[in-house]
Amino acid sequence: MDAGPGGLDLGILQRYVWWEVARAFAMALVTMTGIFVLFMVAAQAMGSRMLTPRDVVTLIPYIIPSTLPYTAPVSLLFAVTVVYGRIAGDNEVIAVKSAGLSVMTVIWPTIFLGAAVSAILWQASRTWIPMSAHEAKMVLFRDMEDVVYKFLKRDKQFSLPGSPISIKVQDVEERLLIKPTFWKKGPGDSIATTIQxxxxxxxxxxxxxxxVVDLEEGVVQNHGDGEEVAILPQGMESFEFPLPDDRRNKGFSLKTVQEYTNAELEENMADARQHLALDRRRQAIAAGLLFGAGKPDQVAWGDVKDAFINHAEYRKKYNEWETEKQLRTSMAFGSLLFVVLGAPIGIRFAKRDFLSAFMTCFLPIIGLYYPLMLLGINMGKEGAMPAYQALWISNLVLALLAGWVYPRIIKY
Incomplete structure (x- = not known):
């Protein structure tokens, strides 16, 4: 490797800085991810009351990817501020400048590392991370029967998606439902039958x-014009109802917005855009034609009302999906900005010891970035600002601060 001015070997210097940051980043990432996983597993266990030790062991590999959008940028910022604070405190940056080199000589290697981390996070957040998040939830629900029993044990009630039956229980003892009540829906979601x-x-x-539901001491009540109550014969009687079809069973996956891949988000958003553009217009045109034909009594006012109610729901869902999509890109790009801003701040404060670097560099950036990110999420979901703008406020602020800091660091 060619030596720079003053005999300073640029290759060795840059490799040294890159290696120190990468090593500190790896150590911080392992530590922070471990802490996050422990807290998340503990929260799942206490919140659901459904985790067995086997579930916990199976769950951990799926939880780890979900923590990376949070632990990787923070770990990278921590590594950058500590390493650059130390080398500046040891006057290594001054030695570089004394050799006639720009301070950017020691910053560029870490910027490339930050760009690589951002690219990996961006790609992972589009597919691997949401898929892992969904698999983590499905660890709780290995099969449909387990799902029903676990939900009944936790919530004391459950409605199978796509099924006319809703269940409420007093308690669950292993596979036995204690004092259950079953409601069977009729036309228009009205209750047709109650079974206790x-x-x-x-x-x-x-x-x-x-x-198939086996009952002990069952009582059946039919609702409607001919209401009647029937006490089933002694012993175990049963009734049965069909499972939802495969199309409706997709709802049984219980996906949250964080569990959709980007391709699924875009598909949902395209469907929502179509409903937002056409549903109300169709009902308004149909109602207008009937009014024009002198048949206002034939207007399906219920459908008109539903179209307007559903419009608000589609708008809300669209905002949530768009916000999640932009959030993933914004947080991935944040890793690069953490490096871009963290390195010069670490050099400027030049703190050799770990605690001083942490307090003076790391905490202020974290304290600024994440509150702005939360503000952007809320604004995007509420529709107060387009998500592609709201979710980039925090990154824009970091970029502006970096633009203000760098001229001063170059002169440092």
Whole structure:
């Protein structure tokens, strides 16, 4: 490697800086990820009350990717501020400038590292991370029968998506439902039948695509014009109802917005845009034509009302999906900006010891960036500002601060 002015070997210097930052980054990432995973598993266990030790062991590999958008940028910022604070405190930056070199000589290697981390996070947040987040949730629900029993044990009630049956229980003892109540929906979501029992068991027949319910001391009440109550004979009686079809079972995946891949988000957003553009217009045109034909009594006012209500719901969902999509890109790009701003600040404060570098460089940046990010998330979801603008406020502020700091550091 060619030596720079003053005999300083640029290759060795840059490799040294890059290696020190990479090593500190790896150590911080492992530590912070471990802490995050422990807290997340503990929160899941306390919140759901459904995790067995086997579930915990299976869950951990799927939780780790979900922590990376938060732990990787913070770990990188921590490494940069500590390493550059130390080398500046040891007068190594002054030695570089004395050799006639720009301070950027020691910053560029870390900027490339930050860009690489940002690119990896950006790609992972589009596919791998949301898929892992969904798999982490599905660890709790290995099969449909487990889902129902676990939800009933936790929430004491459950409605199977796409099914006419809702269930409420007093308690669950292993696979026995204590004092369950079953509601069967009729037309228009009205309650057609209520079934109560001393105890019940559920049996899922996946081949026949039905659920069989065995009842003990069951009482059936039919609602409607001919309401009647029937006490079932002593012993275990049963009734059955069909499982939802495969299309509706997709809702059983219980996906949150964080669990959608970018391709799924874009598909949902395209569908929402179509509904937002057409639904209200169709109902308004249909109502206008009927009014013009002198048939206002034939206007489907219920459909008109539903179109306007659904419009607000589609708008809300669209904002959530767009916000999540922009959030992933913004947070991934934040890793690069953490390096761009953290390195000169670490040099400027020139703190050799770990605690001083942490307090003077790391905390102020974190204290500025994440509150602005939360503000952008809220504004994007509420529709107060387009998500592609709201989610980049925090990054824009860091970029402006970096533009203000660098001329001063170059003269330092």
């Amino acid at each position: 029992a001393k105890a019940a068991r559920l049996h899922f027949d996946m081949e026949a695509k039905k659920i």
